[in-house]
Every structure is written in C-alpha cells, then in structure tokens.
Amino acid sequence: xxxxxxxxxxxxxxxxxxxxxxxxxxxxxxxxxxxxxxxxxxxxxxxxxxxxxxxxxxxxxxxxxxxxxxxxxxxxxxxxxxxxxxxxxxxxxxxxxxxxxxxxxxxxxxxxxxxxxxxxxxxxxxxxxxxxxxxxxxxxxxxxxxxxxxxxxxxxxxxxxxxxxxxxxxxxxxxxxxxxxxxxxxxxxxxxxxxxxxxxxxxxxxxxxxxxxxxxxxxxxxxxxxxxxxxxxxxxxxxxxxxxxxxxxxxxxxxxxxxxxxxxxxxxxxxxxxxxxxxxxxxxxxxxxxxxxxxxxxxxxxxxxxxxxxxxxxxxxxxxxxxxxxxxxxxxxxxxxxxxxxxxxxxxxxxxxxxxxxxxxxxxxxxxxxxxxxxxxxxxxxxxxxxxxxxxxxxxxxxxxxxxxxxxxx
Numbered sequence: 001x002x003x004x005x006x007x008x009x010x011x012x013x014x015x016x017x018x019x020x021x022x023x024x025x026x027x028x029x030x031x032x033x034x035x036x037x038x039x040x041x042x043x044x045x046x047x048x049x050x051x052x053x054x055x056x057x058x059x060x061x062x063x064x065x066x067x068x069x070x071x072x073x074x075x076x077x078x079x080x081x082x083x084x085x086x087x088x089x090x091x092x093x094x095x096x097x098x099x100x101x102x103x104x105x106x107x108x109x110x111x112x113x114x115x116x117x118x119x120x121x122x123x124x125x126x127x128x129x130x131x132x133x134x135x136x137x138x139x140x141x142x143x144x145x146x147x148x149x150x151x152x153x154x155x156x157x158x159x160x161x162x163x164x165x166x167x168x169x170x171x172x173x174x175x176x177x178x179x180x181x182x183x184x185x186x187x188x189x190x191x192x193x194x195x196x197x198x199x200x201x202x203x204x205x206x207x208x209x210x211x212x213x214x215x216x217x218x219x220x221x222x223x224x225x226x227x228x229x230x231x232x233x234x235x236x237x238x239x240x241x242x243x244x245x246x247x248x249x250x251x252x253x254x255x256x257x258x259x260x261x262x263x264x265x266x267x268x269x270x271x272x273x274x275x276x277x278x279x280x281x282x283x284x285x286x287x288x289x290x291x292x293x294x295x296x297x298x299x300x301x302x303x304x305x306x307x308x309x310x311x312x313x314x315x316x317x318x319x320x321x322x323x324x325x326x327x328x329x330x331x332x333x334x335x336x337x338x339x340x341x342x343x344x345x346x347x348x349x350x351x352x353x354x355x356x357x358x359x360x361x362x363x364x365x366x367x368x369x370x371x372x373x374x375x376x377x378x379x380x381x382x383x384x385x386x387x388x389x390x391x392x393x394x395x396x397x398x399x400x401x402x403x404x405x406x407x408x409x410x
Contacts, residue, residue: 026173070165074194077145078175106134140376145197169192
C-alpha cells in the first residue's frame with residue numbers, strides 16, 4: 001500500500017487548480033506539470049499508445065491479453081483541482097491506524113478534523129487517513145482517481161494471469177470548471193463504454209446526476225451623491241437583495257438532499273451602480289429543472305415590472321444533463337461494476353450524484369460513463385481526506401471490472 005500512498009502524494013503536491021475565468025484550454029498552465037509527469041509514469045509502467053494532446057488530455061492503452069473479442073472499455077479521471085479553495089503548497093498529513101478521535105490538522109491555527117462534525121470519519125477507524133494540513137485542499141478529487149487508474153494498469157501489467165480486453169484510460173483537465181469533456185475526443189478514445197473514478201465514499205456507483213445550468217444576474221443602478229439622492233439614486237445592491245429573497249429560501253444546497261434540486265448563489269460582486277450575482281441551478285428531473293430556470297427568469301421579470309424599468313438582466317446557460325437517459329439503455333455496464341464490487345465484498349451504494357462528472361457530458365457525446373467511488377471525503381476544502389485503503393479498494397474494482405468484462409464476452 002505504501003507504493004500507492006507515495007504515488008498519490010506525488011500527485012497532490014503538484015498544484016493543478018483550474019480557473020473558471022480563463023477560457024484557455026487548459027485554464028491554468030500548471031496542469032501541464034502533472035500531465036507531463038503522468039506521461040512519463042505511464043511509459044515507465046508499460047502502457048502503449050500514450051498521447052498528450054494540445055488541450056492537455058492524456059490517453060493511453062493497455063492491450064488485450066485474450067484471444068476472443070472483448071469490448072474496449074475505458075477509465076477516466078481528472079487532473080485539476082477545484083478553484084473553490086487553494087491547492088498551492090499542499091502538505092499531506094498521514095495518520096496511520098486512525099483511532100476515531102479528533103485529528104488536529106493545524107496546531108497554530110487550531111484547525112481540527114472531528115468526527116463530531118464529519119461523522120463519516122468513524123467508518124475508517126483503524127485505517128490510514130491522508131488529510132491536509134488545514135491550509136489547503138487535498139486534491140483527492142480527483143487525484144485519488146488518477147492514482148487508482150495508474151495503479152490498476154500497473155497491477156494488470158504485473159499480473160498477466162488476469163485476463164482482460166483492451167483498456168483505454170484518459171486523464172482530463174478542467175473538470176472542476178465544467179470543461180473536462182469539452183475537447184474530449186471520443187472517437188480517438190475508442191471505448192464502447194467507460195467509468196469515471198470520481199466518486200466519494202467506498203461503494204458509490206452512480207449513473208444519475210443533476211441537470212445543470214449556470215446563471216448570471218446583472219443589476220444596473222444609478223450613483224449620485226448620497227446627500228442629494230432622493231428620487232435619483234438606484235442602489236443595485238438593494239435590488240440584488242430583493243432578487244435573492246424572491247427565490248425559494250428552502251431550495252438552496254444546505255436545505256436539500258437526495259433528488260431535491262436547488263438554486264445556489266456562488267458569487268456576488270456589488271456596488272451602487274452595478275451588482276452581479278452568479279448562480280448555479282440544479283435538478284435531477286428535467287421538467288423540474290426547466291421549471292427552475294423559468295422561475296428564475298420570472299423573478300427578474302417581476303422585479304423589472306415593479307421597478308418600472310429593465311434594470312435586472314439575466315443570462316442562463318445549460319452546462320450538462322442527467323446521464324441516466326444515456327446509461328439506462330446499456331445498464332449492463334452498471335451491472336458489471338456492481339458485480340465487481342460484490343465480488344470484492346464492497347457493498348454497492350447506487351445513488352444519484354448531487355453534482356456532475358466528466359461522465360455526464362461524455363454520456364451525451366456517445367460514451368456511456370457511470371461514476372465509481374474514488375474514496376475521498378469533504379472535497380474542495382481544508383477538511384478533505386481520503387483513506388489509503390479506499391484508494392486500494394477502488395483500484396481493485398477497476399481490475400475486477402476488466403476481468404469480469406473479459407469473462408462475460410468469452
């Protein structure tokens with residue numbers, strides 16, 4: 001297991017944070033640092049057809065070692081980390097034989113990872129936890145997935161007695177800013193189906209996700225001297241307050257779970273003359289998703305009517321859709337993953353993703369792509385952690401899927 005821990009640490013200590021405000025591909029130059037390292041590593045372990053294209057997509061092949069026809073399958077993970085929290089100077093902390101008590105991440109700043117708040121920690125008593133030092137995110141999302149795929153390919157190469165068909169792997173940039181699949185060459189990849197290794201808790205197996213849209217609300221005001229403002233000033237920030245209050249107060253991330261959708265205000269920039277609100281809109285059900293977008297537009301319309309002028313402008317762009325529509329017709333690919341977990345004594349947790357993965361977009365591009373656990377918890381922040389044992393279990397699931405696929409098509 002130490003070899004896998006060392007591999008994971010080598011990845012997370014490379015800053016690959018993506019940038020939602022940069023239209024370039026990839027959105028940050030530093031993603032190339034990990035990409036080049038991975039290309040070298042894939043060569044060292046013995047993969048073939050290794051490519052790194054101009055957009056920072058890495059692809060490689062593990063050739064089949066059987067004589068009969070087996071569908072080419074793929075495994076996908078992303079190399080970037082979230083812009084929500086800094087990924088600069090990550091200093092992973094390793095905690096062997098976790099005792100179920102509080103973990104002090106940072107003594108100086110009194111930052112504590114506690115099971116009293118993060119109850120999932122108690123699932124991993126006795127295991128080796130890898131955490132942050134409390135000042136950065138960890139990057140298990142999705143460098144745990146990258147570790148699992150590389151390690152599984154290495155294992156299969158080292159154990160030729162495990163029979164498998166051709167396997168394609170891909171590491172993508174910019175997943176965290178919604179662009180991970182935008183320049184993915186599905187035809188070049190050449191797989192019949194694939195799996196993203198981008199889930200959380202051990203056992204997660206997902207083929208449903210949110211329908212997603214991003215929305216920008218621009219509110220125009222008018223600035224005049226506050227001492228002479230009566231009847232003249234229009235404070236865009238106060239109109240923004242009214243816009244926020246007009247949306248359902250119980251349809252926000254912290255008030256919803258399961259299949260419930262939400263409106264999430266994720267950024268706000270304002271002054272008297274102009275305020276901008278950035279939202280994401282989510283729902284698993286397409287009809288409810290369309291209703292939410294229409295409700296959003298109606299709030300702007302009602303405010304403008306009340307104000308007597310068009311001061312509130314909105315722009316809504318769809319981002320991705322629920323992959324269920326594309327995966328259900330080939331549900332056997334989910335069944336294979338479920339069977340693989342059961343054979344490894346891992347209880348499958350089949351549920352809907354309250355988010356999205358590259359797989360949701362890839363499924364609509366012709367590559368059905370369910371999502372499998374990568375093992376991490378508390379993504380995108382200082383309390384992120386991953387049990388080393390979970391990384392190993394996910395690696396074993398990849399190996400078992402490859403083996404089962406070859407058996408079923410014998």
